[in-house]
Amino acid sequence: MTGILIVVVYVALFAASAFIVTAIGKRTQRKDFTSLKTVTFGDESAVRPNRAASVISVVVLFLIWGAFTGSKLVPIHVPAPFQGDTSFSYTAQAPDGSQDDAEVFVRVHEFGADVDSIEADAGDGFALNDFDEVPVYSSALIRATRNDVGGDADGFRIVAVNGAPIEPGGSVDTADGVVNMTPRGSLSFVPDPGLQMRPLYLPSPERVWQAVVDVATDGFRNFTLWEHLGYSLFRVLAGFVLGAAIGIPLGYAMGLSDWFRGWFDPIVEFMRPVPPLALIPLVIIWFGIDETGKVVLLFLAALWIMAIGARAGVSGVNITKVHAAYSLGASKTQILRHVIIPNSLPEIFTAARVAMGVCWGTVVAAELVAANVGAGMMITTASKFQQTYVVVMGIILIGIIGFGIDILMRKAENVLVPWKGRS
Known part of the structure; x- marks a missing residue:
């Protein structure tokens, strides 16, 4: 229920924000080359991040x-789970039919508090x-008849909660929760959970920030936060650089030679959908x-x-550019250097x-x-101990690190490939 509500709220805020920002943007639209284009739908160069x-x-997230x-x-805030003192009444019926x-x-x-x-x-x-007493987000089995006079006699049972009739397997809503009756006639009280997420499922921003401070100060599993992140960053960069150093020449060879294309295409297309997780045992x-x-x-x-x-x-290089280079007397090496590589760089940066x-x-x-160090190790180890805030x-x-690297790669692309999107 809470998950559905989160999705509904997010979609509503998205729609409302889009309407408001679009309405304001029409009044304050800047005048530049893109704004003067008569055809913009489908033109990637006309679409820039708002x-x-x-x-x-x-902010919405x-x-x-x-x-x-x-x-x-x-x-x-959405309604919080109930905490505090509450009560409900029940009606007990003795074997002789009398009620009290x-x-x-x-x-x-x-949970875990001294009460x-x-x-x-x-x-x-x-x-x-x-x-x-009962911890929040939990329930308490209340054997209400255990201290009643004659409560252990055959036929002694609870027949109503807060004046509402109840049978084994039934339930009655109260102001601060729900009272359920077990098949054996005992009562179970479930306090109102509200609509907030349990900390086990999603901790608050303050708790996550406190985890950052704690791990940065005291470390996690004998390593500091920066060591965990540093090892992960090193592994990612090392694997990526090696993959690019071999993958890019391989891709060029497959794009320029029918023999390389025929030889490696089955291998590449076979391995591409295989998730890296499946390769761990090997x-x-x-x-x-x-x-x-x-x-x-x-x-x-x-x-x-x-x-x-x-x-x-x-494959996406405009063939007219190749023909133009040949007509000017360019060699294959010159075409590769001055035509194919520059025009293929946008696809390579995207990849x-x-x-x-x-x-x-x-x-x-x-x-x-x-692994005994790394961000992934920290996440998986914390999950085993239900330390969701560390996860x-x-x-x-x-x-954040991945987004930062992506921004750097975008900036590098803008500097190294300024001709992207231009014919």
Whole structure:
């Protein structure tokens, strides 16, 4: 239910933000070469990131995260789980048919917190009051008849909760939760969980930031945060560089030679859909469990993407440029250097960005291969101990580093390939 609500809220905020930003943008549209184009739909050069949309997207994600985790950093929250003292009444019926009412007092508290006992009068009659406590997001089995006078006699049972009839397997809603009756006649109280995510599933931004501070200060599994990230970054870059160093020449050869294309095309097309995770057993057998195995796994993750990108770049070169170069007396080497390589670089940079993302996604699996340091190792180890805040911290840091590398690659592409998108 909470997951569906998050999706609905996100879609609604997306639609509202798009409408507002588009309406404002029409009034403040800047006048440049792109704005003067008469045909823009389908023209990639006319589509540029809307910076307002990017900022709003990040803000919306943070607001939703904070609202559904009870963060103090956001002003609006969805209903939180109930915590505090509550009570409900039940009606007990003796074997002779007589009935009496009693109260059940329940204290709902945070998991693991020290809780004072509830002090209240047991009441009069044969049905006596009960007292219990339950952690938030949990439930408590309340044997309400255990202290009732004659509660252990055959035929003694609970027939109503808060005045509403109840049978084994039934339930009654209360102001702060739900009272269920087990098949054996005992009561189970489930406090209202609200609509916020459980910390086990998604911790609040404050808890994740505290995890960053703790790991940066005290380390995690005998290594500092920067050592974990540094080892992962080294493995990713090493695997990516090796994959590019072999994949790009291979792609050029496949794009320029029918023999290379025929020889390597089955291999590349066969390996391309194979996920790197499936290769882990072979990597362990062939290269062991040291750094070599991890780098090789990342190398294989990048190799096929770079080969296909280079091959597509060669295939996409405008043939009229090749003919023009030949007509001017250019040799094959000159055509390769001045026509094919420059015009294939945009596809190669696109493949490089994809390959880098795949390598970052694979590093978690690579560091499952008996690693004792690395961001992936930190995430997987924390998940075993249900330290979700460390898991989320690692995911965010990997995403930030990967995004930063992608920005650097975009800047490099703008500098090295300024002719991209121009014929």
